[in-house]
Amino acid sequence: xxxxxxxxIFTRGIVAAPGAVEVEAxxxxxxxxxxxxxxPFGVGxxxxxxxxxxxxxxxxxxxxxxxxxxxxxxxxxxxGPDVEQLNKTLARLGFLGEVASADAYGPETAGAVGAMYAxxxxxxxxxxxxxxxxxxxxxxxxxxxxxxxxxxxxxMVLLRSEIVVVPSPSAxxxxxxxxxxxxxxxxLLTVASLRPIVxxxxxxxxxxxxxxxxxSRFWSEAVPTVVHTGRIAExxxxxxxxxxxxxIGRRVILQPDEPIxxxxxxxxxxxxxxxxxxxxxxxxxxxxxxxxxxxxTYVLVATADGDLQRRPVHVELVADGLVAVSSPQLSExxxxxxxx
Numbered sequence: 001x002x003x004x005x006x007x008x009i010f011t012r013g014i015v016a017a018p019g020a021v022e023v024e025a026x027x028x029x030x031x032x033x034x035x036x037x038x039x040p041f042g043v044g045x046x047x048x049x050x051x052x053x054x055x056x057x058x059x060x061x062x063x064x065x066x067x068x069x070x071x072x073x074x075x076x077x078x079x080g081p082d083v084e085q086l087n088k089t090l091a092r093l094g095f096l097g098e099v100a101s102a103d104a105y106g107p108e109t110a111g112a113v114g115a116m117y118a119x120x121x122x123x124x125x126x127x128x129x130x131x132x133x134x135x136x137x138x139x140x141x142x143x144x145x146x147x148x149x150x151x152x153x154x155x156m157v158l159l160r161s162e163i164v165v166v167p168s169p170s171a172x173x174x175x176x177x178x179x180x181x182x183x184x185x186x187x188l189l190t191v192a193s194l195r196p197i198v199x200x201x202x203x204x205x206x207x208x209x210x211x212x213x214x215x216s217r218f219w220s221e222a223v224p225t226v227v228h229t230g231r232i233a234e235x236x237x238x239x240x241x242x243x244x245x246x247x248i249g250r251r252v253i254l255q256p257d258e259p260i261x262x263x264x265x266x267x268x269x270x271x272x273x274x275x276x277x278x279x280x281x282x283x284x285x286x287x288x289x290x291x292x293x294x295x296x297t298y299v300l301v302a303t304a305d306g307d308l309q310r311r312p313v314h315v316e317l318v319a320d321g322l323v324a325v326s327s328p329q330l331s332e333x334x335x336x337x338x339x340x
Contacts, residue, residue, distance in 0.1 A: 002332045006277040007319035009209070013200040013218055013254065013271040015264045017174055019167050019193025021069070023053075023061065025184040032057070033185065036178045044259035047191065048170045050093050052120050054189060059162055060122050063191070064089050065169050070160035075127060078105040086158065090116060110156040117156075124156040168193035175262040190262065198230065198254040200271050201242045207250050209275035210235060216254050218269040230256040232273065278317045281324035288336040289315065289323050299330065300337040308337060 025034055038055035041047055052060040066085045074083060084103040090096035096112035117124045171191040178184045198218055202210065214232045219225075233255035241248050254271070284299060291297045297315055300308045311334075313325040 001283050003283055004277065004279050005281060005283050005317050005319055005322055005324040007275050007317055008272040009206050009275055010272050011200050011202060013198040013269050015196055015260060015267055015269060016199055017192040017196045017265055020174065020190055021164060021166055022190050023164050023188045025186060025188040033183050035183045036180050039176065039180050041173050043173055043176055045173050046170050047173060053164060053191065056184065060120060062120065062163055063171055064163055064165050066165045067167060069165050070163045073160050074105055074158040076105050076110050076155045079103050113156045113158050125159055127155050127157055130157065164191060166191060166193055196256065196260045198256065198269065198271060200252045200254065201249050202252050203247050203249040204239065207235065210252065210273060214274045216271060216273045218271040220264055220267065220269050228256055228260065230254045276317055278324040281316050281326060282330060282332055283322050283324050284336050285338050286318060286321050286323050288338045301334045302337055
């Protein structure tokens with residue numbers, strides 16, 4: 001028969017999402033159950049710093065860049081490294097100029113928070129609107145709620161439930177558990193600094209046949225009928241030892257063609273990577289190809305009168321028990337003899 005033939009290696013891989021951050025749905029003040037009211041982005045979309053990732057019960061979830069997650073609500077009078085990070089973020093986004101103290105939530109910070117919210121079409125929560133449950137009254141690093149000074153009830157607060165922090169200027173929406181109009185609880189969504197990748201460890205003797213851009217496929221053993229595709233994005237030069245097998249090789253990074261389902265994150269998958277391919281050739285069973293004492297390869301063809309005739313062939317590729325051959329003396333209409 002005539003057609004393409006591809007040779008592949010098979011190995012195990014791990015799906016990784018660099019800089020992934022999971023967002024949980026917090027209960028709103030008063031104990032009401034939150035509901036998704038707007039979904040500006042879909043899974044796989046890129047979201048830049050300062051944009052609204054999702055709207056829950058009419059309130060925004062804003063993406064910001066930083067190293068520290070929002071572990072407390074921030075309000076006027078607070079100090080600490082998280083406040084310093086906020087000030088740097090607001091300055092980077094163009095909402096804040098010079099401040100009296102880099103790590104203090106002063107009136108300049110409060111005003112910048114208001115400007116940031118206004119830029120995306122919302123207003124921030126005010127201290128006077130915080131309920132009696134104590135939302136926003138987390139102690140700062142100096143062990144006090146605020147600075148002890150009187151604060152205007154109209155001062156602006158930054159709620160931790162309305163901010164998601166990632167280590168990069170933008171993020172990819174990896175998963176979104178709920179749709180508009182649905183009540184939410186528990187895990188809400190996942191964002192990541194980079195698109196998910198598949199990491200594989202390939203033995204040193206097999207790496208030689210790989211190249212950047214080569215096609216790959218991967219699937220989960222739990223759902224083997226669903227096959228995902230991708231390409232080699234990078235072959236790392238350093239030799240490493242696989243901790244499980246002890247095999248020396250290199251790490252190979254695969255970039256999927258489409259967004260990866262959430263259930264594959266951090267999971268193990270079976271991976272096949274193309275090492276070579278012939279787009280169009282005569283393909284015969286491997287047991288049909290022989291070689292003589294001189295090293296010349298050939299196939300035997302059965303003629304119409306029952307005789308066997310030898311046809312010299314050149315082997316292009318061997319894969320999966322098949323051989324791609326080329327020969328000006330062999331036709332795809334002829335029947336080759338398979339040895340037993």
